Amino acid sequence: MPSANCWPPERQASLDWYPPGLLAGVDEAGRGPLAGPVVAAAVILDDAHPIAGLADSKALTAARRERLYDEIRAHALCVSIAQASVEEIDRLNILQATLLAMRRAVLGLRLKPVRVQVDGNRLPQLDVPAEAIVRGDARVAAISAASILAKVTRDRWCQELHAQYPQYGFAGHKGYGTAEHLAALAQHGACPQHRRSFAPVARTLSQTPLFA
The missing domain is CATH 3.30.420.10 (Ribonuclease H-like superfamily/Ribonuclease H)
Structure with a gap:
């Protein structure tokens, strides 16, 4: 169907x-x-x-x-x-x-x-x-x-979003999984606007808490 x-x-x-x-x-x-x-x-x-x-x-x-x-x-x-x-x-x-x-x-x-x-x-x-x-x-x-x-x-x-969470570099990579973005995820964890169902974010959430 x-x-x-x-x-x-x-x-x-x-x-x-x-x-x-x-x-x-x-x-x-x-x-x-x-x-x-x-x-x-x-x-x-x-x-x-x-x-x-x-x-x-x-x-x-x-x-x-x-x-x-x-x-x-x-x-x-x-x-x-x-x-x-x-x-x-x-x-x-x-x-x-x-x-x-x-x-x-x-x-x-x-x-x-x-x-x-x-x-x-x-x-x-x-x-x-x-x-x-x-x-x-x-x-x-x-x-x-x-x-x-x-x-x-x-x-x-x-x-x-970059103005709110500058540590992730959203103004540059626009949210795509660049090396810079993945490094920021590993360092800072995920922010509330990260897609938890996407594998790189899910892996980060399994290791670190959601950004406070």
Whole structure:
């Protein structure tokens, strides 16, 4: 049986037809890091106000992402940014939490799309036709826009966490399991925003208490 948060694989093939109306692109940021929420964004672009330079957020500089973030917010028909918390990640697992964040992003759109295109090979459960597109963040403008919104939002969150827990270096590694981050975990233990279900954090918690 399909899970509560994604369609089975046979529902993930390319759509045979495209209903007229609004298209929403969806992408996420933060599946791999050891800390913090996973963030998803949904974007409906305005064909009358095209945005130049949209691309996979990972292929852009931080400064370029910031500029495009403001442009997307200003010129898209509507956008929605949502997340799944560390507690939800640990309870559901990262895949299901990611799909939950994506579903929340789509449901949060002010305008309802007639179809949705999602980066990757899994779909959240939605009540509109949806299509999973591998490397969609480099192929579909609306997904590229969503990837930029999600990445900038997540990076800003990491800057805020760095101000609270500077000893971990979140401003630099953005929560990923770099050598610097793993060394900080070994030295300081885990902070409340670390994902306890991720193996490096679980090993740390088995040896040291949660950061007080």
